[in-house]
Amino acid sequence: MQIIESPKVYDAIIVGSGAGGGMAAKVLSEAGLNIAVVEAGPFFDPADPKTRTQLRWPYESPRRGANSVRDFGDFDMAYGGWDIKGEPYTTTEGTEFMWFRSRMLGGRTNHWGRISLRFGPDDFHRKDFDGLGDNWPITYEEIKPYYDKLDKLIGVFGSKEQLHNDPDGFFLPPPKPRLHDLYYIKAARKLGITVIPSRLSILTKRINDDRGVCFYCGQCSRSCFAYADFSSGSCLIFPAQKAGGQIDLFTNCMVSKVTVDAEGKATGVAYINKEDRRLYELKGKVVVLAASACSTARILLNSKSSQHPNGLGNSSNVVGKYLHDSTGASRMAFIPALMNRKLYNEDGVGGMHVYSPWWLDNKKLDFARGYHIEIWGGLGMPSYGFGMGNTTIQEFLGEEVGGYGNQLRKDVKRFYGAILGFGGRGECIAREDNYCELDPEQVDEYGIPVLRFNYSFSDQERNQARHMHQTFEEIFDTLDAHVFGDTPTREQNYGLNKPGEIIHEVGTTRMGNDPRSSVCNKYQQLHDVDNVFIADAGPFVSQADKNCTWTIMALSMRTSEYIVEQLKKQNI
Amino acid sequence: MNRRETIKTLLIGSLASGAVISGCKAPETVIVKEEEATGYGRTPEEQEVDRKLMTEEFLNATELATIATLCDIILPASPTAGSAVEAGVPEFIAFIVKDIPRHQLVVRGGLMWLDSEAISRFNKDFNTCTEEERLAIVDDIAYPKNARPEMEYGARFFSTMRNLVLTGYYTSKMGIEDLGYVGNQPNVWDGVPKEVLEKHGLAYEEEWLAKCVDQSQRNTTAEWDEEGNLLT
Numbered sequence: 001m002q003i004i005e006s007p008k009v010y011d012a013i014i015v016g017s018g019a020g021g022g023m024a025a026k027v028l029s030e031a032g033l034n035i036a037v038v039e040a041g042p043f044f045d046p047a048d049p050k051t052r053t054q055l056r057w058p059y060e061s062p063r064r065g066a067n068s069v070r071d072f073g074d075f076d077m078a079y080g081g082w083d084i085k086g087e088p089y090t091t092t093e094g095t096e097f098m099w100f101r102s103r104m105l106g107g108r109t110n111h112w113g114r115i116s117l118r119f120g121p122d123d124f125h126r127k128d129f130d131g132l133g134d135n136w137p138i139t140y141e142e143i144k145p146y147y148d149k150l151d152k153l154i155g156v157f158g159s160k161e162q163l164h165n166d167p168d169g170f171f172l173p174p175p176k177p178r179l180h181d182l183y184y185i186k187a188a189r190k191l192g193i194t195v196i197p198s199r200l201s202i203l204t205k206r207i208n209d210d211r212g213v214c215f216y217c218g219q220c221s222r223s224c225f226a227y228a229d230f231s232s233g234s235c236l237i238f239p240a241q242k243a244g245g246q247i248d249l250f251t252n253c254m255v256s257k258v259t260v261d262a263e264g265k266a267t268g269v270a271y272i273n274k275e276d277r278r279l280y281e282l283k284g285k286v287v288v289l290a291a292s293a294c295s296t297a298r299i300l301l302n303s304k305s306s307q308h309p310n311g312l313g314n315s316s317n318v319v320g321k322y323l324h325d326s327t328g329a330s331r332m333a334f335i336p337a338l339m340n341r342k343l344y345n346e347d348g349v350g351g352m353h354v355y356s357p358w359w360l361d362n363k364k365l366d367f368a369r370g371y372h373i374e375i376w377g378g379l380g381m382p383s384y385g386f387g388m389g390n391t392t393i394q395e396f397l398g399e400e401v402g403g404y405g406n407q408l409r410k411d412v413k414r415f416y417g418a419i420l421g422f423g424g425r426g427e428c429i430a431r432e433d434n435y436c437e438l439d440p441e442q443v444d445e446y447g448i449p450v451l452r453f454n455y456s457f458s459d460q461e462r463n464q465a466r467h468m469h470q471t472f473e474e475i476f477d478t479l480d481a482h483v484f485g486d487t488p489t490r491e492q493n494y495g496l497n498k499p500g501e502i503i504h505e506v507g508t509t510r511m512g513n514d515p516r517s518s519v520c521n522k523y524q525q526l527h528d529v530d531n532v533f534i535a536d537a538g539p540f541v542s543q544a545d546k547n548c549t550w551t552i553m554a555l556s557m558r559t560s561e562y563i564v565e566q567l568k569k570q571n572i
Numbered sequence: 573m574n575r576r577e578t579i580k581t582l583l584i585g586s587l588a589s590g591a592v593i594s595g596c597k598a599p600e601t602v603i604v605k606e607e608e609a610t611g612y613g614r615t616p617e618e619q620e621v622d623r624k625l626m627t628e629e630f631l632n633a634t635e636l637a638t639i640a641t642l643c644d645i646i647l648p649a650s651p652t653a654g655s656a657v658e659a660g661v662p663e664f665i666a667f668i669v670k671d672i673p674r675h676q677l678v679v680r681g682g683l684m685w686l687d688s689e690a691i692s693r694f695n696k697d698f699n700t701c702t703e704e705e706r707l708a709i710v711d712d713i714a715y716p717k718n719a720r721p722e723m724e725y726g727a728r729f730f731s732t733m734r735n736l737v738l739t740g741y742y743t744s745k746m747g748i749e750d751l752g753y754v755g756n757q758p759n760v761w762d763g764v765p766k767e768v769l770e771k772h773g774l775a776y777e778e779e780w781l782a783k784c785v786d787q788s789q790r791n792t793t794a795e796w797d798e799e800g801n802l803l804t
Binding site for chain 2: 055066068157160172182207215343345405406408
């Protein structure tokens with residue numbers, strides 16, 4: 001097979017079009033660079049009626065939105081999921097990992113929860129507090145200007161709260177709490193749990209003329225056709241194109257490796273076009289990897305050459321290591337006080353209206369790091385599964401369980417909107433022995449070695465999950481609620497979600513000042529190869545009890561500005 | 573699809589809507605110029621999955637006839653809404669057992685259990701029983717906590733059927749109307765209605781409300797001072 005080379009030499013080639021890649025595309029193209037964006041999935045525009053799922057009804061789907069085709073249901077805007085045909089991954093014996101991939105322009109930003117939290121000042125040097133993991137080589141003060149710019153560029157609602165480790169930003173005003181939120185606020189306050197308006201990148205107010213304003217359908221997971229929520233295509237890539245940016249989009253193109261010259265410097269990337277299944281090469285002065293933490297590690301590890309025998313940027317042997325995902329545990333309950341509700345449209349924004357940032361001091365606890373609580377509930381649109389919990393509720397209420405006939409209609413109406421659910425999302429300690437590597441035996445259908453994961457939890461995470469469930473139960477008790485399911489036991493890891501399941505995987509190409517213990521420097525430039533940068537969550541040293549997207553974008557913006565500066569100075 | 577054209581249409585749509593919006597009942601019109609869009613936003617691969625499932629047959633006509641009978645026992649017509657059969661629930665069940673194969677054995681085996689029970693009691697299939705005879709069996713399996721030991725498998729089947737009928741019905745157009753869900757349309761959320769707050773003995777705090785969006789200013793472009801205080 002012949003490699004098809006493009007004669008064009010790009011100023012920069014960006015691999016991946018999600019949060020990090022989209023931001024790099026915007027910043028680099030606005031600086032006048034000629035760039036290529038290479039995405040493994042198809043083109044996607046939330047405004048395209050052919051692919052739109054927003055405002056569709058459950059009965060438009062023959063399976064009523066069940067998750068037999070898309071992992072989060074028919075209307076969720078993610079092409080790909082936990083398992084992609086022809087592109088498997090494996091785990092070492094006795095360990096688990098779940099890897100969610102969205103193969104589409106914009107990647108996972110098309111369906112994500114829009115929870116847009118800055119890391120706080122403490123989050124960049126946690127080791128100083130508890131001796132675990134490592135400190136970042138950067139501080140909050142260095143990143144703050146980028147978070148500020150990001151807030152204004154993308155739009156995020158929230159409120160100024162003057163909380164030390166949950167810094168305020170340039171917020172749009174938050175939506176008013178819904179009924180279940182008010183119940184939560186009351187209960188949380190009684191227990192001394194902080195509760196504030198949530199911080200989501202959804203436009204409750206206009207920020208420019210290219211994007212619409214939220215019309216409260218509660219469906220951000222379906223990707224907004226009015227561009228009122230953040231997704232990388234609608235908010236970064238399309239505006240950059242519209243502004244005249246020189247951006248060539250290569251979709252359905254799966255990058256296999258970074259190519260290098262005799263001196264070991266990057267010359268571009270090799271990719272397989274999924275449509276004709278042929279191998280191509282693109283030439284670029286700079287390569288920005290933003291394929292997601294694990295995909296980027298995979299590309300680096302697969303880019304072995306005589307110049308880089310251990311994989312590109314891997315002289316430290318750290319690529320793939322320190323992989324960590326947020327911890328997660330969830331619970332839901334039936335709230336009798338919310339029975340027999342008067343009905344009105346309370347779809348709200350696509351996500352929570354209020355939340356609890358971490359409120360405790362770990363010195364008094366048997367685990368090191370914090371978590372936040374996400375809240376859900378309300379008069380949502382029915383989809384597959386609706387009504388299936390009713391017998392459990394009848395049991396809670398001491399009523400006759402089961403039945404048939406029009407009594408069932410009454411129950412459906414009595415119970416509708418009376419469920420409250422919590423998700424705890426916390427920080428997992430980054431460890432060298434949690435990693436991904438190339439599987440020595442398997443390749444995917446494009447001939448690229450697949451990833452093999454090795455991940456286990458420690459008591460830090462287990463005890464945190466136990467605390468989450470204790471907290472959830474205390475809140476539910478305050479509300480005289482009936483909690484679904486039993487308190488998870490130690491054998492059940494206290495209800496921890498599986499590694500990877502929260503879809504916040506970070507840390508595989510961590511940054512640091514010492515090239516022996518980190519993959520890239522504080523500008524996310526490979527220590528080993530100065531014209532290769534990483535703009536996804538790989539460079540994270542630690543996760544924080546925050547979602548990672550806002551920090552991915554702030555850091556990608558900073559890295560991209562650094563690239564422009566270095567190119568101008570002809571340093572790379 | 574021309575992307576710019578879509579955006580333009582969207583902008584006109586949202587700009588044309590009134591700048592003065594109060595209460596949560598004033599919907600904002602978002603106009604989307606929709607070219608003939610097929611399906612419900614499927615990729616070509618997903619369309620193929622649906623097409624294949626649609627052409628396959630799992631439940632046969634006899635089984636579906638019994639399912640239809642059960643559907644209308646579980647959710648008959650009410651004075652204000654149609655029955656499960658009228659809402660198309662048998663068609664949904666015919667599809668979902670193909671889509672989620674773990675239902676297949678439960679449903680097929682359960683139908684056989686039901687016929688066996690009817691034959692042993694009345695010497696005929698469930699579906700050819702009189703209404704009274706059918707209900708005699710259903711009463712024995714519709715309340716899982718009280719089911720006699722010999723009725724346990726039937727009770728499990730009936731619980732599955734109840735779940736499928738409830739889900740199928742309340743995700744249908746008719747069911748959603750019967751439920752009274754009024755969302756899935758453009759709206760301006762401006763808080764819980766006053767009478768609902770009163771009923772629940774709740775109130776918004778002034779301090780919290782002061783942070784929240786003023787919906788009359790939602791179309792005014794945001795501007796901040798250097799400290800991040802919203803000016804507009």
